[in-house]
Amino acid sequence: xxxxxxxxxxxxxxxxxTVFAPxxxxxxxxxxxxxxxxEEEGERIPLSVADWDEAEGTLSIVFMNVGGTxxxxxxxxxxxxxxxxxxxxxxxxxxxxxxxVLCVGGCYGIGSIFPIARxxxxxxxxxxxxxxxxxxxxxxxxxxxxxxxxxLHIITRDGSxxxxxxxxxxxxxxxxxxPIHRILVNGCTxxxxxxxxxxxxxxxxxxxxLNPIMIDGTGMCGVCRVSVAGATQFACVDGPDxxxxxxxxxxxxxxxxxxxxxxxxxxxxxxxxxxxxxQGHAHA
Amino acid sequence: MPEPSKKxxxxxRREMPKQPPEVRRRNFNEVALxxxxxxxxxxxxxxxxxxxxxxxxxxxxxxxxxRFIQCIAAKDFAAGIRVIKEKNCLxxxxxxxxxxxxxxxxxCLLKKRGGQIAIGRLERFLADWEAxxxxxxxxxxxxxxxxxxxxxxxxxxxxxxAGDLIRLGHAVTIFEALHKMGGVLVYGIPExxxxxxxxxxxxxxLRRLGVQIVTDFVVGKTRTVDSLLEEYxxxxxxxxxxxxxxxxxxxxxxxxxxxxxxxxxxxxxxxxFLFPKFRTPIKEHRRVAVIGGGNVAMDCxxxxxxxxxxxxxVYRRSREELPAxxxxxxxxxxxxxxxxxxxxxxxxxxxxxxxVKEMECLRMKLGEPDASGRRRPIPIEGSEYRLPVDAVVxxxxxxxxxxxxxxxxxxxxxxxxxxxxxxxxxxxxxxxVWAGGDVVTGAATVILAMGAGRKAARSIHEYLCSL
Numbered sequence: 241x242x243x244x245x246x247x248x249x250x251x252x253x254x255x256x257x258t259v260f261a262p263x264x265x266x267x268x269x270x271x272x273x274x275x276x277x278x279e280e281e282g283e284r285i286p287l288s289v290a291d292w293d294e295a296e297g298t299l300s301i302v303f304m305n306v307g308g309t310x311x312x313x314x315x316x317x318x319x320x321x322x323x324x325x326x327x328x329x330x331x332x333x334x335x336x337x338x339x340x341v342l343c344v345g346g347c348y349g350i351g352s353i354f355p356i357a358r359x360x361x362x363x364x365x366x367x368x369x370x371x372x373x374x375x376x377x378x379x380x381x382x383x384x385x386x387x388x389x390x391x392l393h394i395i396t397r398d399g400s401x402x403x404x405x406x407x408x409x410x411x412x413x414x415x416x417x418x419p420i421h422r423i424l425v426n427g428c429t430x431x432x433x434x435x436x437x438x439x440x441x442x443x444x445x446x447x448x449x450l451n452p453i454m455i456d457g458t459g460m461c462g463v464c465r466v467s468v469a470g471a472t473q474f475a476c477v478d479g480p481d482x483x484x485x486x487x488x489x490x491x492x493x494x495x496x497x498x499x500x501x502x503x504x505x506x507x508x509x510x511x512x513x514x515x516x517x518x519q520g521h522a523h524a
Numbered sequence: 525m526p527e528p529s530k531k532x533x534x535x536x537r538r539e540m541p542k543q544p545p546e547v548r549r550r551n552f553n554e555v556a557l558x559x560x561x562x563x564x565x566x567x568x569x570x571x572x573x574x575x576x577x578x579x580x581x582x583x584x585x586x587x588x589x590x591r592f593i594q595c596i597a598a599k600d601f602a603a604g605i606r607v608i609k610e611k612n613c614l615x616x617x618x619x620x621x622x623x624x625x626x627x628x629x630x631x632c633l634l635k636k637r638g639g640q641i642a643i644g645r646l647e648r649f650l651a652d653w654e655a656x657x658x659x660x661x662x663x664x665x666x667x668x669x670x671x672x673x674x675x676x677x678x679x680x681x682x683x684x685x686a687g688d689l690i691r692l693g694h695a696v697t698i699f700e701a702l703h704k705m706g707g708v709l710v711y712g713i714p715e716x717x718x719x720x721x722x723x724x725x726x727x728x729x730l731r732r733l734g735v736q737i738v739t740d741f742v743v744g745k746t747r748t749v750d751s752l753l754e755e756y757x758x759x760x761x762x763x764x765x766x767x768x769x770x771x772x773x774x775x776x777x778x779x780x781x782x783x784x785x786x787x788x789x790x791x792x793x794x795x796x797f798l799f800p801k802f803r804t805p806i807k808e809h810r811r812v813a814v815i816g817g818g819n820v821a822m823d824c825x826x827x828x829x830x831x832x833x834x835x836x837x838v839y840r841r842s843r844e845e846l847p848a849x850x851x852x853x854x855x856x857x858x859x860x861x862x863x864x865x866x867x868x869x870x871x872x873x874x875x876x877x878x879x880v881k882e883m884e885c886l887r888m889k890l891g892e893p894d895a896s897g898r899r900r901p902i903p904i905e906g907s908e909y910r911l912p913v914d915a916v917v918x919x920x921x922x923x924x925x926x927x928x929x930x931x932x933x934x935x936x937x938x939x940x941x942x943x944x945x946x947x948x949x950x951x952x953x954x955x956x957v958w959a960g961g962d963v964v965t966g967a968a969t970v971i972l973a974m975g976a977g978r979k980a981a982r983s984i985h986e987y988l989c990s991l
Contacts, residue, residue: 283802283804491777
């Protein structure tokens with residue numbers, strides 16, 4: 241059980257939770273995640289961690305309201321109790337002195353790329369941050385990310401800020417900033433795939449933080465399996481970071497859609513209304 | 525040897541009432557209904573009360589079986605349950621899921637005559653009788669010794685260690701990775717075979733004895749074993765066999781192909797069958813194939829059946845080699861599970877949208893016995909055929925979860941990832957660290973895990989007393 245200390249809607253549909261979970265905060269490293277239950281009857285969902293404060297014993301979690309569980313989470317007021325917050329889970333992101341690194345964040349990944357960018361910055365890398373969103377009003381934490389970056393670029397679909405267009409425009413940023421020694425991406429599966437596609441011709445190692453369906457998060461259920469370089473890996477314990485050029489994206493995207501129909505049902509029933517569900521294709 | 529009894533041997537084992545198959549295949553209520561009082565007493569009265577009882581040696585936790593059976597025969601049920609609880613803190617569980625036919629009942633003198641005493645059913649009877657009386661009796665706990673033990677994993681092994689050590693006056697804390705206590709008893713074994721209320725009751729019993737329980741805590745991640753050793757005098761690892769095996773055949777990552785762990789966890793721990801009231805979804809499949817022939821395969825098949833599917837067990841050997849308990853195989857057959865013996869899946873075929881549509885199988889024949897003593901299945905060339913399915917549950921086994929081994933330097937681990945221990949004491953290669961249950965043996969049974977827990981508790985107690 242974990243006390244919800246504060247809640248905030250950062251931008252429409254994107255929420256920040258501050259959770260008191262000192263045991264989890266103590267061991268947290270960039271790139272790790274937690275499994276959360278919003279209610280007693282709730283499912284267990286994996287959420288990336290956007291920051292933590294060991295002294296305060298708190299975690300910051302940014303997530304997008306897309307389904308029944310995230311909707312229930314978003315509706316909880318500060319002071320309520322989350323039945324489950326367990327972690328830190330998964331392997332931490334490999335932090336090293338690479339030289340120049342590109343950190344790309346979209347959706348909730350704008351939050352979870354922050355501790356990674358910070359750690360890479362502290363490790364002496366030249367850090368270039370790229371934030372991707374449909375429109376400028378969906379951007380958040382820009383200043384916070386700027387504080388740990390040597391340069392920051394923005395791509396918006398509607399051109400309301402930064403470069404106009406989809407993530408394909410990342411190619412221009414990469415070309416201009418070469419040599420880049422590593423790319424790290426956090427965000428929805430579709431964004432991860434697109435970044436991996438864009439970076440492949442440049443032959444820059446691109447680590448993507450996968451977020452497949454999970455239940456226990458400790459390697460027990462095997463639902464999070466992904467094919468990487470032809471071998472089956474469990475994202476919860478072997479990942480969540482993998483080489484984006486080796487991931488079988490088609491399989492992963494299909495596996496993520498397994499429960500779309502049920503998700504919709506749960507979401508509608510949790511809201512008592514019908515609502516459009518944000519899918520990866522919004523980035524297409 | 526004197527005549528055990530003047531009366532004529534009664535070789536008629538009393539049947540336990542069950543829900544009829546056509547009714548139970550549509551509900552998740554418990555299948556077996558338990559002995560009524562008169563039947564239990566009759567069954568108990570058949571016991572010869574042998575002067576040198578062999579049944580006890582068949583019990584991994586050494587319950588004084590003849591003594592509790594004589595209590596039932598004398599209708600002193602309160603005394604009977606006390607006898608069991610001297611050795612076993614989970615009688616309602618063991619009375620249901622232990623493979624008694626291979627253990628205590630296999631050693632019963634009457635077995636040779638085909639009428640062995642139904643020891644498991646009698647154990648279950650006493651546990652259920654006690655629960656029906658209301659409050660469970662809490663035995664007195666000795667004054668605290670000041671010693672502290674951390675138990676990793678809230679399954680059968682961990683619960684046994686905790687129960688034994690708390691009653692010796694040591695402070696015990698159990699760390700469980702999931703949000704509910706019970707390990708495989710809550711995530712794996714279905715409601716219709718082991719109602720979860722029974723597990724909660726027995727966990728509560730430990731809690732009332734004073735065991736501290738911490739859920740949502742992954743040892744190896746939230747904290748390491750070494751970090752626990754700074755705070756506790758001893759650590760017991762009973763983290764189970766939670767790493768599912770797959771066959772590594774084409775198409776295994778298609779949607780609709782589950783590990784048994786995933787399928788059962790969705791259904792049992794997360795109550796998927798009550799979706800959307802409980803939020804974790806499970807698909808309603810029409811044709812389900814379960815790969816494997818053990819108890820877990822039976823559990824998956826009977827679960828899928830209750831969700832309305834046509835279900836087949838696909839097993840590469842013949843009926844004779846099925847590793848599941850005879851009772852579970854019979855239950856599955858009665859309920860309408862189809863068995864495809866001598867059949868090996870070789871690949872899964874998708875529908876073009878990522879979902880499994882068919883499985884390709886090979887027919888097998890049996891050859892000479894292999895290392896396991898069972899006849900080796902040999903593929904029959906050119907016998908490929910396709911079976912339409914919209915879900916496959918892979919129930920071919922599990923190995924120990926590697927999280928703890930990977931984060932505990934100096935802990936000796938075998939080639940299957942199992943923790944290596946001294947068999948008699950459960951001691952690992954690390955000072956002050958014991959282990960037992962599936963994490964040592966690989967996937968086995970509840971009672972073997974409990975037996976390992978008992979041995980480890982004895983050894984931990986000896987160590988704590990030496991401090």
